[in-house]
Amino acid sequence: MTRKILLGALGALALTTAAPALAEGTLNVLTWEGYADPSFISKFEEESGCKVNATYVGSNDDFAPKLMSGGGVYDLITPSIDTTKLMIDLDFVEPLDTAKISEWNNIYKKFRDLDGIQKDGEYYGMPYVWGAIAFMYRDDAFTTPPTSIADLWNPALKGKVALWDDKSSIYVAARLNGDMDIYNLTDEQIAAAQKKLLEQKPLIRKYWATAGELVDLYKAGEVVISNTWAGYQSGLLKAEGIKVTEFIPKEGAEGWMDSWMVVKGTPNKECAYKFLNMQLSPLGQCGVANINGYSVTNPVSAKACMTPEQYKDLHQDDPAYLDSLMVWQPLGDRFEAYTNAWNAVKAQ
Known part of the structure; x- marks a missing residue:
């Protein structure tokens, strides 16, 4: 089966299996373990009034089937850089309004420049961890x-x-x-x-x-x-x-980099953008770093919330480390x- 046929078949299936949207004020996120951990998500829920429900994946190959399964509508997803392009091609996600993401320009330029999160001059993914x-x-x-x-x-x-x-x-x-x-x-x-x-x-x-x-x-x-x-x-x-x-x-x-993406048509955009901003803030960046031990994409927030030792251990001050890795690419x-x-x- 060619990719064109695959995209068409998956897209048709998505249209026939979509489920009703969740209530406004509730975010249903399809993500990796640790990315919605209560240790930092609870504070976000208290401060924003937005409830977060997380479904976890074990592989990037889980995203497309789960989005089409009819088990619920997801508002946000976090595929890796070798899968983000597929999410865009399948029309599962929508362009980001980067003006609503206050820390956008503080993300490492290396990640913002990756082709896998862009199409036709617009961004579809917000780099998060790597x-x-x-x-x-x-x-x-x-x-x-x-x-x-x-x-x-x-x-x-x-x-x-x-x-x-x-x-x-x-x-x-x-x-x-x-x-x-x-x-x-x-x-x-x-x-x-x-x-x-x-x-x-x-x-x-x-x-x-x-x-x-x-x-x-x-x-x-x-x-x-x-x-x-x-x-x-x-x-x-x-x-x-x-x-x-x-x-x-x-x-x-x-090497890998995961990005938050907004699922097309979500009725919960206000909460979605509050969530995106939190995830790039010191609360979200150190929250996930402390749970998962991953490096993060916003060095400004990382420096504000990490000890100098943690900042160094996570290669936040060492772009050459990333260059040494074979960063995943869309296939x-x-x-x-x-x-x-x-x-x-x-x-x-």
């Missing part, structure tokens, strides 16, 4: 620290390996094969990555879907090495007394090829 897809291991399981993606293919670790249940697993296997242009892989390179993942499958304990699932696997000692949302799961494990170490493998790591017409290859791995 980070790396690093790798992680339990300290007590290794005498020699792992340094390569190849360590996830080590037969001695059979049954102790986990990998994120996401099409980005194709990126991981491609780099192991030496195919470094991971967002522009040929059919042959995708097939080679799929083959590599099938070779790894007997070693896999679990393809993890949520932060909590991976944390539980490490806590139980069922998994000793995996990829990870850098800063998040490791922080949760260390709080539980489990010693783990994150590392960037010699084959490099992917365009290749989206299905990557997704189908990953689904085929799981199906076998």
Whole structure:
């Protein structure tokens, strides 16, 4: 199926499955764990009078199906930069009125300039948080620290390996094969990555879907090495007394950036823009940084609410760190090829 046909089919389905809008003053957000945590959302609700209901995703591939499922109308979503373009193309989201976002010009220019959140001169996404897809291991399981993606293919670790249940697993296997242009892989390179993942499958304990699932696997000692949302799961494990170490493998790591997007036609725009402004303020930026351990997009707010040590640890003063990462890119017409290859791995 071509991308044009896919967009048409999904768009038609969206029209037939849309559910009634929520009451005004209530925001229904489709987002990642931690992005609507009560530790900072409760204060926003008290101050704004806007109620926030959160539904969490475990993969960027969840956004389109959930928006079309008929289970409710979402007002705001936070897809990653490799998925924002698809949300725009599917006509799920509407242009932002950046004049209503007071901290807009304080967002790192690098993120505001990304093509994935723009179309026809308008912005559709508000950059929010960013980070790396690093790798992680339990300290007590290794005498020699792992340094390569190849360590996830080590037969001695059979049954102790986990990998994120996401099409980005194709990126991981491609780099192991030496195919470094991971967002522009040929059919042959995708097939080679799929083959590599099938070779790894007997070693896999679990393809993890949520932060909590991976944390539980490490806590139980069922998994000793995996990829990870850098800063998040490791922080949760260390709080539980489990010693783990994150590392960037010699084959490099992917980078990501998540953006808030306003779902087209939401009746709750007043609350939506209050929410967007809060998320770029010190309350929202340090709120998510303290919960998830991610870097944030507004260095002005970050400097106002972080200690100098936290600001440095999250690379807020180090744009070169971001440049060292393979930041996710929209896959365009290749989206299905990557997704189908990953689904085929799981199906076998």
